[in-house]
Amino acid sequence: MDTFFPVGSRYYWLTLLMLVICRGMDTLSTWVATPNLELEGNPVMKELGWRWGISISLALSITLACWPLPAIAISTMSVLVAARNFQSAWLMRSLGEQMYRAWHVERIQETRITLYLFCLGGNTILTAGLGAAVIFFSNHALVPFAIGLGILFYAVAVVLFTVIAIWRIRRASIRKQQIARKLGLQPTVAAELKPGQFTSMCVGEDAQPQGK
Secondary structure (H helix, E strand, O other), X not given: OOOOOOOOOHHHHHHHHHHHHHHHHHHHHHHHHOOOOOOOOOHHHHHHHHHHHHHHHHHHHHHHXXXXXXXXXXXXXXXXXXXXXHHHHHHHHHHOHHHHHHHHHHHHHOOOHHHHHHHHHHHHHHHHHHHHHHHHOOOOOHHXXXXXXXXXXXXXXXXXXXXXXXXXXXXXXXXXXXXXXXXXXXXXXXXXXXXXXXXXXXXXXXXXXXOO
């Protein structure tokens, strides 16, 4: 597990190539799905944007190419993330980022949170279990151990970013209900308003002078 490759050696360049390809597939799948990063689940990547995100990813690949354990784990996670992105990228691109987000949020809001979390747990627990099994049966061999670790990283990332997204949706829903009550709207009426209509009403309300 303490294996390192000398910088500039043959294995260093092969590992760097692997990292660049795998991270590149992650980046490409993200671009196909959400070119403006409106649907990006990673808040750090969304904040950095394409230029800084790609630059940091490349710098990370150059740095980790001499250390095969995290290099293989990150490559495995990146490939799994890219495959997950490509699965729905065509739908995101055809509907458009804003329309897909609105459609996705509506589906989540219409689903019982317990059912949603149960399905999320089933998805990630099974994936994590597979990663744990690969690690257990790797007999501490570098490559299978690192692949199993990458599968575990992927499962954790899916849980983390999905929970963050759900928290944001619920926070926005609570804020919408609070503003609706402030405007004197019924919850059912507020729920039927389009995002643009509701935003304009909120701006108008915020622009009104407040009494002392």
